[in-house]
Amino acid sequence: MRIATATATVIALTLAAGIAVPAASAADSDHTTDGFWRMDGYGTVVSVGHGRYQEYQTTAVSCLKGDTARQTGPGTYTVDGDVVTVRPGKDGNHASVAVASSVGHRNLRRIPALPPACTRPIPKDPLTSFDVFWQSYEENYPFFAAKGIAWHAVRDEYRPQVRKDTTRTELFDIFSRMVRPLHDAHVAVQDGDRVFAEGRPGTEVPDEELDAKVKKFIETRDLAKATYRRDFANGRITYADLAGSGRIGYLRISGFDGYLPDEEASYAAQLAELDRALNTVLTPQRSRHLHGLIIDLRINGGGSDALGIHIAERLTDTPYIAYAKRARNDPTDPSRHTRPEPIPVLPAHAPRYTGPVAVLTGGSTVSAGETFTQALIDRPGRTIRIGQPTQGVFSDVMERKLPNGMTAWLPNEEYLTDSDSTFDGTGIPPEVSVPVFTKEEFAAGRDSGFDRAVAVLRNEH
Secondary structure: OOOOOOOHHHHHHHHHOOOOOOOOOHHHHHOOOOEEEEEOOOOEEEEEEOOEEEEEEEEOOEEEEEEEEEEEEOOEEEEOOEEEEEEEOOOOOEEEEEEOOOOOOEEEEEEOOOOHHHHOOOOOOHHHHHHHHHHHHHHHOOOHHHHOOOHHHHHHHHHHHOOOOOOHHHHHHHHHHHHHHHOOOOOEEEEOOEEEOOOOOOOOOOOHHHHHHHHHHHHHHOOOOOOEEEEEHHHOEEEEEOOOOOOEEEEEEOOEOOOOOOOOOOHHHHHHHHHHHHHHHOOHHHHHHOOEEEEEOOOEOOEOHHHHHHHHHHHOOOOEEEEEEEEEOOOOOOOOEOOOEEEEEOOOOOOOOOOOEEEEEOOOEOOHHHHHHHHOOOOOOOEEEEEOOOOOOOOOEEEEEOOOOOEEEEEOEEEEOOOOOOOOOOOOOOOEEOOOOOHHHHHHOOOHHHHHHHHHHHHOO
């Protein structure tokens, strides 16, 4: 479950940053969250009660059960190692829902009962599955116009190809052809172990093989003479003190999840593992000693936006806003959105480094790697981006179950800059453009981004 967050910690940070949010009051406890709710945006209805939080994925033509979370405390529910918080509003007819591994929160409005479609079975035939697939994108995907895709024309082309006897393989191929022109790394079609997904042309979405290849290259070429080097978080994080570089540190982050060998590890456990790494690296002595820090995100497959914000909090002494988050909020009008929610970055109550930072990015900087990059754009102090544009996908990923058991994945959110623009599609551009892990760079044993970052940070002093 990837839904936005409103934990007590984030609410406290938001208040400290001077951002207006609904204040908790004694009256809140007078209202129960039990009942049925429609979520603003997200095409979701929620049932709360009897120790369960149950989502229903709705469109104009369907209602299918989504995630289920079990109650683990007052107002809290747990699913897949994540804590979901449901917080009542002041009038009993409004509430908010959050999950710890994401940022922001989603608003709920009370409804008297489940929609009728949620109380009856839905046919599992290929044509019904097609209609739910198409409708899920029609009501939630924000970027058709930006990508020049006429989604209604796509339906007119492919729906006649679906028959009662269309096989799963044929339907999977139809769905894949429908979404391929989006070139969106947050769009996917899944049928068991079979998955279709692809990123922006000219980029490579990172996988374990690419990560291992680049990590070995960096260790051999860039970190061979490091005076200190250590891996953390199941190898997802590497830190090194660079030799002869003028007190420059190097921090490579290949993802914002997978920090423990146990694939079922909770978000809380991964956050604790991240803190152990940061506490080891950003000691008071090292933070005072460093004249510059390279943060290498060039191969970063994403994960939890909240973990990215957590790192950003170790890189500032001054509160600021990382970005604002909004979701598409009208099934018939892609120009309407939920109210943008500012996401704060406040100084952590732990050792911090606040000096110059060089951020390395490329087309294999994806999702949470990009939201973390965006969170550093307005960071107080000197921050410079070096490399190539990021992948261009920022939203949490919606999971939409189909009647036949297949799954569609798609984005429905935007992460806004202070000028209300987004980097969706194009990615975040570097301030200094250099090649990133090209064939020519590998062949020549060259790492232009790393070398430029060292030179820039040396010049800071």
